[in-house]
Amino acid sequence: MFNSFGHLFRVATWGESHGPALGCVVDGCPPGVALTESDIQPWLDARRPGQSRFTTQRQEPDQVEILSGVFEGRTTGAPISLLIRNTDQRSKDYGEIAAKFRPGHADITYHLKYGLRDYRGGGRSSARETAARVAAGGVARAVLAALAPGLRIRGALVQIGDRPIDRAAWDWDEVPRNPFWCPDARAAEDWAACLDGLRKSGNSVGAIVELVAEGVPPGLGAPIYAKLDSDIAMALMTINAVKGVEIGAGMAAAALTGVENADEIFMGNDGTPRFSSNHAGGILGGISTGQDVVARFSVKPTSSILTPRRTIDLTGAETEIVTKGRHDPCVGIRAVPVGEAMLACVILDHLLLDRGQTGGIRGPIGHAGATPGQAGLRRDVSKS
Numbered sequence: 001m002f003n004s005f006g007h008l009f010r011v012a013t014w015g016e017s018h019g020p021a022l023g024c025v026v027d028g029c030p031p032g033v034a035l036t037e038s039d040i041q042p043w044l045d046a047r048r049p050g051q052s053r054f055t056t057q058r059q060e061p062d063q064v065e066i067l068s069g070v071f072e073g074r075t076t077g078a079p080i081s082l083l084i085r086n087t088d089q090r091s092k093d094y095g096e097i098a099a100k101f102r103p104g105h106a107d108i109t110y111h112l113k114y115g116l117r118d119y120r121g122g123g124r125s126s127a128r129e130t131a132a133r134v135a136a137g138g139v140a141r142a143v144l145a146a147l148a149p150g151l152r153i154r155g156a157l158v159q160i161g162d163r164p165i166d167r168a169a170w171d172w173d174e175v176p177r178n179p180f181w182c183p184d185a186r187a188a189e190d191w192a193a194c195l196d197g198l199r200k201s202g203n204s205v206g207a208i209v210e211l212v213a214e215g216v217p218p219g220l221g222a223p224i225y226a227k228l229d230s231d232i233a234m235a236l237m238t239i240n241a242v243k244g245v246e247i248g249a250g251m252a253a254a255a256l257t258g259v260e261n262a263d264e265i266f267m268g269n270d271g272t273p274r275f276s277s278n279h280a281g282g283i284l285g286g287i288s289t290g291q292d293v294v295a296r297f298s299v300k301p302t303s304s305i306l307t308p309r310r311t312i313d314l315t316g317a318e319t320e321i322v323t324k325g326r327h328d329p330c331v332g333i334r335a336v337p338v339g340e341a342m343l344a345c346v347i348l349d350h351l352l353l354d355r356g357q358t359g360g361i362r363g364p365i366g367h368a369g370a371t372p373g374q375a376g377l378r379r380d381v382s383k384s
Contacts, residue, residue, distance in 0.1 A: 015084075041063070047337040075143075147348075171184070209296065
């Protein structure tokens, strides 16, 4: 229960951090889409631990295996089962904390709810679970490439601690050149020095990730309970350590006036609506506008730190705890490909929902037949 997300494109993840394997079952994938392990693996490679000194040194190949739902390189429409084996667990690193609750972790809430917990890396609450999401996101991207070829989803780290990037220096080409997914080369250099100091002192820091989906068709989403932005926010909030999500201007919109915040609308030379700005983040009334969909989420500092923290044990006695093992000084770094994957899943889900509800019909603007009410439906019927 509560291990799945999505409406038509549904993903259920399974497995624990220190179990033999983890994975997911993707249901609702359309048939006939070209898909092999090589379409999914690059996204898992991007998330994989141990690629720099700024992430956990756990060495996992994260090699994905497709167990079902694909025949002769194409999806069949049946559930797609994806398997990722764990190969570098060190459960003994957690033996000393089996009876203690780590501050900032889900240890105490899991115990209060279930009466037991897997103390080996957090079990189900470990960020290791996100590998399965990234695999599912790889499937979603393959489907999106077939259904919406112009759609592109990218993410970047825009702040570590109290050190934001210089947005005037934003360069997407810089993102793969540094270990931080950072679009600002100078900020990446600053972050490296900052994280080196935190690692040596046994501390950690939080971060902010920004996601941008370009080429999103207008009309995805629905008013009230199936808003595109509400589903994006839900999906991103389910990522481990995420404590806040915003769309477009987000919290900063509260400081704007109505004149500043309103994205004025014009008619483009190609006969489609254009906007003067994108404070709405590409979504109005829960429905995509055709602009870039922009979302950000904040990731709290890694709770597994070497600095002693006060806590209690299973008997209720007060004690101290130091979390040994291999941990990220900034878990936000590896959250970038996870955020991209979740956004891909949500956008595909809403694309399929829209196809089912409207058949992709859009209200006409600026030509004959552009009348209120059933104009779009009448236009479509007249073609048949």
